[in-house]
Amino acid sequence: MNLCVRLKCFRYNISSHLYRYSTTSEAIEQNEQVIIDDSDVAQAKEEEINKKRNISRLSMSHHNLVNGKRPYDYPMSLAHLTVKYNRKMYGKYGSASGVNPSLCWPTRADIREKLEYESEAYPFTIQEMMETTRQKRLAEEEKILKRDQEIVAKMAKLEMWKKELRNKVAKKTAEAQAAKDKKERLVEEVRRHFGFKLDSRDERFQEMLVKREKEQKKQEKLARKEAKEKVMIAKLQQKNAEISENK
Structure with a gap:
């Protein structure tokens, strides 16, 4: 008889604890949902307030540019994903741009392409170009001297x-x-x-x-x-x- 009574009491205690635990979990979830809902509402209110403060009626990108900030916080087109654009952003806004500064260094392919271009566009060394310029200057001076001599002879x-x-x-x-x-x-x-x-x-x-x-x-x-x-x-x-x- 005592054993049966004890079993019933044990079952009652477990049931009451489980009921309390479930009730507490539901309350916590409801509280978290209320907190999340409150944060979303607060963020929406903050955005609405900032929008009303923007009396210039500029778009967000133009507003950021006027205030010295990066125009877009995330890419809006394929051009914003290019290395050239990100280098430009880092050069203008620095670390505030959120760009990894390692992108600003040229790659091996960039260096090779640059060297090939310079070898075709500027095939002569600095010394050779200086010598060519010197020869041109001497030829021009000789031409001017000859013309001056002809003028003197004609004046005579x-x-x-x-x-x-x-x-x-x-x-x-x-x-x-x-x-x-x-x-x-x-x-x-x-x-x-x-x-x-x-x-x-x-x-x-x-x-x-x-x-x-x-x-x-x-x-x-x-x-x-x-x-x-x-x-x-x-x-x-x-x-x-x-x-x-x-x-």
Whole structure:
């Protein structure tokens, strides 16, 4: 009889303890759920307050840029996953960017590619480029010196060229004046030939003028021929005299 009573009491105690434990667990879970719900509500309220504080109406990325922060806390496109973008973020925001600084160091492939590019783009050494630049400078200085010398030489001949030009102009002026005087003399001779005043536009006057011009040209031609013959005779005489002296 006592054993049965004890068993019943033991079962009752276990049942009461289990009931208390289950009740306590449910209460703890409810309390945790309430705490989580309260934290979510608080975070939502905080976000709402921050949104209302942003009176500029800028987007979050632009707002971060204005305040010197990284525009995005997590990637928004494939470009944000590239090494170039992350290097840029670290270079601008430092450790606050959250980027591993080891990404800023070039890889072996980057170094190899850079060396290949430099070997093609800049095939000469610094000494070779300096020597090439020196040779170009010497050639340019020699070119300038030669040009200066040519200018000095031309300036020395300037007076002679001026004199030749003045003589040429004077000769042409004299020839033009002589032709004009010759024409006037011919016209005067034709007028004297007729013995009376005759219009220079008259047909008879023009025919006689042409005839006189032909006669004058013929005389001038004969005169040039005679002068040329005289020069040749003089040269022959001088040459014969030199031969006689040599004998």
